[in-house]
Amino acid sequence: MQMRVDNIRAFTVDVPQAALDDLKQRLVRTRWPEKETVDDWDQGIPLAYAQELAAYWRDDYDWRRVEARLGALPNHLATIDGLDVHFLHIRSANPAARPLILTHGWPGSVLEFLDVIAPLAADYHLVIPSLPGYGFSGKPTEAKWSVEHIGAAWDALMRALGYDRYFAQGGDWGSAVTCAIGMNHADHCAGIHVNMVVGAPPPDLMADLTDSEKFYLARFGWYQAKDSGYSAQQATRPQTIGYALTDSPVGQMAWIVEKCHGWTDCGHQPGGQSIGGHPENALSRDAMLDTVSLYWLTASAASSARLYWHSFRNFSAGEILVPTGCSLFPNEIMRLSRRWAERRYKNIVYWNELDRGGHFAAWEQPLLFVGEVRAALAQMNL
Numbered sequence: 001m002q003m004r005v006d007n008i009r010a011f012t013v014d015v016p017q018a019a020l021d022d023l024k025q026r027l028v029r030t031r032w033p034e035k036e037t038v039d040d041w042d043q044g045i046p047l048a049y050a051q052e053l054a055a056y057w058r059d060d061y062d063w064r065r066v067e068a069r070l071g072a073l074p075n076h077l078a079t080i081d082g083l084d085v086h087f088l089h090i091r092s093a094n095p096a097a098r099p100l101i102l103t104h105g106w107p108g109s110v111l112e113f114l115d116v117i118a119p120l121a122a123d124y125h126l127v128i129p130s131l132p133g134y135g136f137s138g139k140p141t142e143a144k145w146s147v148e149h150i151g152a153a154w155d156a157l158m159r160a161l162g163y164d165r166y167f168a169q170g171g172d173w174g175s176a177v178t179c180a181i182g183m184n185h186a187d188h189c190a191g192i193h194v195n196m197v198v199g200a201p202p203p204d205l206m207a208d209l210t211d212s213e214k215f216y217l218a219r220f221g222w223y224q225a226k227d228s229g230y231s232a233q234q235a236t237r238p239q240t241i242g243y244a245l246t247d248s249p250v251g252q253m254a255w256i257v258e259k260c261h262g263w264t265d266c267g268h269q270p271g272g273q274s275i276g277g278h279p280e281n282a283l284s285r286d287a288m289l290d291t292v293s294l295y296w297l298t299a300s301a302a303s304s305a306r307l308y309w310h311s312f313r314n315f316s317a318g319e320i321l322v323p324t325g326c327s328l329f330p331n332e333i334m335r336l337s338r339r340w341a342e343r344r345y346k347n348i349v350y351w352n353e354l355d356r357g358g359h360f361a362a363w364e365q366p367l368l369f370v371g372e373v374r375a376a377l378a379q380m381n382l
Contacts, residue, residue, distance in 0.1 A: 003081050003156035011075040011086060011136065013067050015297050020063055023249055023296060027058035030250050040275065041261055042226075045254045053257065054250050057289050063297070066290040069114060075136075078160065080153045083145070086110075086136035087129035089161065090121045098382055099163035100124040100373075101154055101181075102362075105172020105196075106234075106304055107256040109135045109294050111287075112363035119370045124167075124377075127158060131173065133303030135294055140303070146310045147173065151180030155188055164188060165382040169373060171195040171361055173307055176315050182322040191323035191349075191380035193373055195361040197336045198315060199344040216335045219272035223333050227262050227274065230255065234305035235312040242302020245295075252301060253292045260288050263359035265331040274331075282364050318344075325350035325376025329365070331358035350376040 032051065036043040074091075077084050088110055091097075100120070102113055110128050120126055130137040132145045132153075154177065158166045168189055170178035175196040182192040201217070209217070233241050245252045260266075260279040267277035279288065295301060324345045328335050330353075338351055352372060357365040361372075 002159065003152050005156050005160035006079040008076060008078040008160065011077045013071045013075060013136065015063060015067060019297055023293075024058055026249050027054055030054060030248075032250075041258070042275075045258045045261070050250065050254055050257075053285065053289070054253065056285060057249075057253065057292075061286065061289050061293070063290075063293050065286075066111065066293075070111070073117070077136075078157060080157060081149075083132055083140055083153075084138035085129055085132065085153065085157070087127055087157065088113075088117075090117055090126040090128075092121050092123065092125050094123060097121075097123055097125050098377070099127070099158060099161075099166035100377070101127040101129070101158055101166060101168050103129065103154070103168070103170035103174030103177045104131065104134075105170070105174045105176075106134075106307065107259055107291065107295065108172060108174075108360060108363070109291055111290050111294060112360055115366035116362050116370050116373075119367075120373065123374065125163070127161065127163075127166075129154065129157065131177075131304070131307065133306060134300055135298055139300070140306070143310070145307070147176045147180045147307075147314070148184065148311075150177050151184055155181055155185040159188060165190050167191050167193070167377055167380065167382075169193045169195075172359065173311075176311065179318070179320055182320045182324070183318045186322050189322055190382045191325070191377065192320070193325040193327070193350075193376040195327045195329060195369070195372070196332060196334065196359070197326045197328060197341050197345070198334060199336055199341055201336070201340045202343050205339060210337065213337050213340070215272055216337065220334050222273045227333075230259075231308055231312060234308035236309070238305035238309050239302055241305060245301030246299050249292075249296050252296050253289075255301075256292050256295065257288055259359075263331065263333060264364055265329070265356055265358040268331065282358065283360070287363065320345050321347055323347050323349045323380045325372075325379065326352070327361065327369075327372040327376065328353045329357035329359070329361050330355065333359055349379040 168178040175194040262274040264282035266282035269276040362369040
């Protein structure tokens with residue numbers, strides 16, 4: 001049974017000035033911890049950089065700049081299964097354009113797609129939703145918004161917009177949602193593209209690992225040992241961490257910017273560990289603070305974290321039969337070899353391993369991302 005979609009209407013992004021004033025006042029009153037006892041990012045975002053970034057956020061950053069850019073696009077709300085969902089809907093002027101839904105992850109948002117909208121809209125009608133509990137979407141009040149439920153909601157939204165057949169794309173949680181669409185709504189989804197290829201190495205292929213596969217395992221092993229504390233917290237006690245991040249803008253900033261260092265292609269030393277480098281080698285200071293500000297101004301720390309509580313154990317579950325395109329960026333958290341991926345993705349029609357970029361592909365490398373989406377979907381028919 002198709003999920004119900006009601007009351008599709010225009011939405012205006014307009015953060016009250018009082019919220020921006022409150023943010024600045026909280027930044028002025030920040031209570032700082034002592035300096036870390038190492039000279040790198042091994043204990044988290046270094047104190048000196050956190051203070052530098054917070055001072056810029058307080059004194060020089062301009063939320064109204066990104067608000068105007070976002071507001072220049074067609075913003076909408078739709079009530080889907082009782083929840084208001086925010087989405088961008090950009091209709092292409094190309095009469096041969098094909099529909100495409102793009103889904104972000106954590107700690108992302110629709111903002112990470114801003115630089116790819118214009119080039120993709122030359123060939124595609126774009127629908128870019130904010131995940132439930134993220135950005136300007138409503139915060140669920142029932143414990144039912146798993147990736148499968150979100151996938152069903154996205155399918156219903158596309159059909160309500162008049163797109164009976166469409167493509168889906170995503171990374172991070174967006175990859176999980178996109179895979180759920182491909183698994184459960186193949187009668188409407190004509191194919192998917194993912195820039196985070198999620199699955200488990202098959203046990204029967206572990207005896208003769210290639211050098212690349214050994215590197216992928218080492219990278220993921222480092223992530224599990226040194227960089228996955230956030231996911232354990234959000235998957236088990238999202239409400240608890242929500243109190244801290246919703247009350248402290250610097251806390252919210254550090255929680256996100258740490259990942260802008262660890263997960264981007266920002267000049268880390270070779271070897272698969274996020275040692276060295278600087279996040280501003282990959283993302284501008286303003287770009288990072290745009291996303292941090294969106295999480296802060298919408299008070300979505302707890303509501304966004306709950307997606308881990310709902311679905312983290314099932315992140316990579318299920319076989320996918322629809323045509324699939326896979327783009328592997330080098331500093332992704334998890335990478336699979338093609339033979340590993342083929343155990344889950346049964347119809348891979350496009351596979352490419354790139355030489356630069358990280359977890360936030362559209363945000364870090366918009367031109368490469370656009371090329372990958374086009375190349376992958378060129379192998380698929382509606």
